[in-house]
Amino acid sequence: MKSLQVRKGDTVEVTKGKDAGKRGKVLKTNPEERKLIVEGINRSKKHVRPSQSNPQGGVVDWELPIDASNVMLLCPGCERPTRVKRVRKGRKSFSRVCAKCEREF
Ligand SMILES: [Zn+2]
Incomplete structure (x- = not known):
């Protein structure tokens, strides 16, 4: 199954296009x-x-x-655009960890 790092409810910063630099809350995702x-x-x-x-x-x-x-996903901990690491939590679930401040979210 394909999945996105970004989930509904996350805050992201736009990196390209006419809205580059703006931030907003994710209302909907379409992983396909x-x-x-x-x-x-x-x-x-x-x-x-x-x-x-x-x-x-x-x-x-x-x-x-x-x-x-x-x-780019914005980390709720350090409020910076960041990459996240995926950390396995139990059999099927993953949690995401900020590569910069190590916060789990
Ligand atoms: Zn962080």
């Missing part, structure tokens, strides 16, 4: 395509037709998926 949706990153406007829940229609802001390779 190695894509992420990050709060406030890669926002795009979309025109929506009037509907029952939105009778006016109009323009909404939403986030488009970005490539997982374009972000």
